Amino acid sequence: MNLNLKIWRQKSNSDKGKIVDYPISNVSEHMSFLEMLDVLNEGLISKGEEPVAFDHDCREGICGMCSLYINGEAHGPDRGVTTCQLHMRKFKDGDTIYIEPFRATALPVIKDLIVDRSSFDRIQQAGGFVSVNTSGNTQDANAIPIRKENADLAFDAATCIGCAACVATCKNASAMLYVSAKVSQFALLPQGEVEAKERVINMVNKMDEEGFGNCTNTGACEVECPKGISLDNIARMNREFLSANIKK
Amino acid sequence: MSMNSKVPDGEIKDKWTKYKDTINLVNPANKRNIDVIVVGTGLAGGSASATLAELGYNVKAFCYQDSPRRAHSIAAQGGINAAKNYQGDGDSTYRLFYDTVKGGDYRSREANVHRLAEVSANIIDQCVAQGVPFARDYGGLLDNRSFGGVLVSRTFYAKGQTGQQLLLGAYSAMNRQIARGKIKMYNRHEMLDVVIVDGKARGIIARNLVTGEIERHSAHAVVLASGGYGNVYFLSTNAMGSNVTAGWKAHKKGAYFANPCYTQIHPTCIPRSGDYQSKLTLMSESLRNDGRIWVPKHKKDVEAIKSGEIKAVDIKEEDRDYYLERRYPAFGNLVPRDVASRAAKERCDAGYGVNQTGEAVYLDFSSAINRYGKEQALLKGLDVNNEKTVADLGKDIVKSKYGNLFQMYEKIVDENPYETPMMIYPAVHYTMGGIWVDYNLMTTVPGLYAIGEANFSDHGANRLGASALMQGLADGYFVLPYTIGDYLSDDIRTGPISIDSKEFDEAEKTVVDTLNKLINNKGVNSVDYYHKKLGKIMWDKCGMARTEKGLKEAMTEIKNLREDFWKNVSVPGEVNELNTELEKAGRVADFLELGELFAKDALDRNESCGGHFREEYSTPEGEAERDDKNFSYVSAWEYKGEPSKAELHKEALNFENIEVKVRSYK
The missing domain is CATH 1.10.1060.10 (Alpha-helical ferredoxin)
Structure with a gap:
């Protein structure tokens, strides 16, 4: 499927930040949301542009590292999953997807979609x-x-x-x-x-x-x-x- | 040269107790003057940091994640072993020791494994005291389940999130010490070199991953708890950031690397679906308590499934091949991981794989659902012959045991595993090899320790399920805190270690030069391009089945790929900022060296044992052929400028308390 991504880019905490448009094509419905971003980033790197920074690690929904506010919902439209377990089958061809960081005064943005927790x-x-x-002497x-x-x-x-x-x-x-x-x-x-x-x-x-x-x-x-x-x-x-x- | 493991004398069951009674201690007042660096905050690093701080040492802990709670131990699902014998099924310290040595295919060090079994029971006590919510029965007591390769129920669990709960326990113990100022926590920091002063490990060079700043940190001892190197295969069940950099830098500074070729390929993972795939997801081994593994008996059924004409549930009972139950009747679906993985590969190679790639087998819960359902129907006085009632009741029980795993499967694959069998295939999961350590968990560099998955010591050539959590916490809570005191007792008069020395200057310069080289390279290929290529070589030639020819090719190919990487890699952005591509580039550069040593080690070991399977050394039935006469040793490799030039040192393995036999699960 083809998608129109609108992604929050912010160089650093002191930078103002803005939404940037990234059209992306040939997205498979079996991809996870983060794999879709991997593909986007590979494309950006090959053009000599800076990839979008986002937090992630285990990619199986347990470490709590990934975040993302997707179309106005934390971890996106699916329920009971983190962003890394969200799959592209939840979207359809031609969709526009807004991707923003988690926002709160107590969670300042570090870069792009990465926040300080x-x-x-x-x-x-x-x-x-x-x-x-x-001590090794606790009770049974x-x-x-x-x-x-x-x-x-x-x-x-x-x-x-x-x-x-x-x-x-x-x-x-x-x-x-x-x-x-x-x-x-x-x-x-x-x-x-x-x-x-x-x-x-x-x-x-x-x-x-x-x-x-x-x-x-x-x-x-x-x-x-x-x-x-x-x-x-x-x-x-x-x-x-x-x-x-x-x-x- | 042969290695000195410093195992104390005496009867195996008394070694650890006697040793603890006689080693040197550091008095509480002096501990306040001693600093220890711990790299990694998983079960091993987190528990070590907390315990060392409780004892009074000043701890500096480092993790690359944004919080110590996110280390990859968190993803461990099934459970933790302990010889508690709460079930009264004949378990004992000796049995846990025996099962672990046998499961490791007689390639681990007896004294270490026995110590692990001894302290295992204490781990459970400790975790319960910390408020870890293990599963309990209706009487309020702790529940157990079984894992592969054993005949007792000794695995403690918290649904399919045991690793998470244990890690949060260690994290809470760390938090208590962070609040007291005894642990200084460095989140989003990555160790990029170890600093050696007068032959002793005295600090590290770390990069602040937010600002890109290079920092010097000194200490009287350095502990590596940086996990395994499964990501050398690109696709594995490890976290995206899991890497070998800390261990590899230590290796290049003199720490010997042991048994790199011992890799665990876990039999029950979700099969890969496409080229874009970034990682593989494990389905806990605990599922093999109740799931039965099979493929169709007939090729025509395989073809019909692939073309979509029929589904798994349409295949009749008599047309299914429960190949583990057929080949290994004594252990059935609960054979150890290496055996189960090879058996799946054998069926798929023979053309019986059940998905489009031909690399998948079924894990089926229908018998379990039926069995539990009938039991519940009987208990509740309902009709045991009503299929719907039985199925509903059975599904409830299966859901209570494995609910989160089933949900995870459904989210990823988009199929309901309560109704149709899961599809699974083996994937890289854990590395038994690692930094060589002696009985004290010290590497060949004085003052440099390695614990948890980062070291090599306890699992031999194959790790049993639910033993990784046990080893990580045993090392961190109950072993290292004692053994490190013996070394640090010489340092009570040393005073603070200065970071203004030529050793720190040199180490920092090497780190900065490497980072600059990567960023200024301006090549044509991304880091992932190289990582994927390396992963393919590793999986094809150093994976579940290895040959002399393949391994030789792998060594050459990896060397060439490494040279190409340094010529043509492209890393965007700057050094002095948060730069995720730069982080990855450094890690992949180290994997490109480790991979070659891995192949060299596999080539050197002319036998099949545990996770290391050489096709030349197998029986006509496809079972592994170990060679105890020539290979009953640990391979410890010394760095000599190039991975291919690494020099082999041997630690002979002597089994005095266990009869070495052909490992049979038939």
Whole structure:
């Protein structure tokens, strides 16, 4: 198929940036979206032009490195996938496709479609862990049975890949879904209970400090999340946050 | 010259405990004065960084991704082995040790493997304490599944995302130390050389991938946890950025490279679909617990499938060839990966491949769906003879076990694997070879360590499923943090290592010159052009079946391709900016050298073992013929200016605790 790509080009963070048109032909429906960009880039290189810079690594939907805002949707029109798993069969011949970076104050553009997500790491550093040393003297793994239901819910929350689609999608650029996934994972497990209070307060404070917006329950994040992280986690985090502040 | 592996004396089951009791320690106050660089933040690097920082060392950790959480360990699906014997099915440390040595085709170092088996149980305890949400049963206890090449259930898992959950565990442990200031994290940085001062590894040269700046970092020891080199084949299940550069630069600075030809070709990957393809996707080995692998028995059915006249489900049971169950009745679909891959290749080469390229076999879940469905129907008091009820209930169970893998398959192939068998074909997945290390995980360069997939030590010529996660975390959490202390105890009075020395000057100059050369070359071909050509040579001549003739050709072709690369490669953009093509160019330049050493190693090893299969050394039935009399050694290659001139050093392998036998899964 033939497509008309409109891609955000920005030399560096200080550059203003603009949309540039790139027509592309002979795109196979079996290609992934990023393979289509590979083909575009090979063409640009052969003409001596600079290829479009975009983040990607595992290309199987788990590392969370790829991003892209495609026709106004984080990770494009398909559901439950990252951009690297989006296939061109979701588009049709003659389509115009807008490709932009994830946009938020807390996710500044580095170059073209690449953004800086280090704010996400800093939120985890504020409390996204259980303080246990690697001494080799921890108790036996089966010493504390955990209800299967809770273990499964903790797992579902823990599958967040930290891609920031939730932030890019949210009209408030809120990171509540991302933060609540980690808070929930630990809140549902006995191992996380000991530090639960400090964890939720510190992570939420850090989130605010980094410039992410607040949650107004539109639910857009849940729709666009490639891993199906549930809004229930935000409710759980609000409960944890409230009770932590009351107990303070 | 023979290699000294520094394995301690004594009974195998006591070696590690006794060794730990007697090696030198660094006291807590002195650890604060010692810096350690860790390159790579996967399971090995992440867990090592966290543990070294907990112990009190100052750690500088580097990764090329935008966050340590994105290292490719995250993509590991099926599980992690540990000799917990929670299932009471006769598992033990010895059995895990035995299975791993046998699975590795008797080409690994006994003492290392036993240590790995010993610490495996501790890994599970540690991860649960960190809040890793492993799968549990209704009693609230941990669940297990089986993997290839073993007869017990010892694999712990978190659906098909075990690697992700374990890596996020290590990442959380790192975050705790980053917050305390004990780890300084360098994201989007790539190591481009190791710096050696007075014969010891004392630092690295790294490129800031955002600004293009070249940086000097010093430390008292350097740990490489930079993963494997499967991307030398261009197409593999590795991440796009996975590369050999850190390991190869270390090799050129004196670290011996061991067994480069031992590559794991994983039997269950999604077949390739076209020339534009950038990578291959794995379908977890855990699927072989419930999936049955087959091709049609008759060529006429193969042709009918290819022409679209019939579909897989139309072929009757008696017209299907479940070739693994036929050839290996004892292990069936759960034979080790090398055996399963070669068997698939054998059927496809014979003309029984089931897609247009002729390179695909079926992985079928219909029996499992039926079996689980009947069990559920019985439990729920429903009609076990109602096909629809049984199928629906069975699909629910299969979905709960492998849901994310089935979804991934459907997204990529656009077929529903609950209704029609998956198509799979082998693909490059893991490299057992790597930097040579001794029992301490130290390379032949003092103060330079290699852990995880980057080293060669534990898997011999073939790795068993769910053992990579085990090895990465064992090295990082429980082995290196002890052994490195023995070396660093000599450094308590050294003080900070200066970056203003002629060694750093020289290393930086080499790096800068290479980058400038690439950018100023202004040739005619893209980096990918060369990478794809190299990949084709590797797959055709150094892939699942190798011959003397093919390997000799590969060496010449790779050398010629490398010369052409340096003449005609084109890298757009500037050095001092974010430049993804420049990053790729540096990595491919190193793959073009490694590839030649790979072929040389495969040519030198006149036997078939594990992932290394030489057609000249096989039985009439196509089984591998190992030669223990002449090749029971590790090949450790010393760099001598050109890959083809590399000098071979041998580490003899002695098996005192396991009887060396012909590996049979029949």
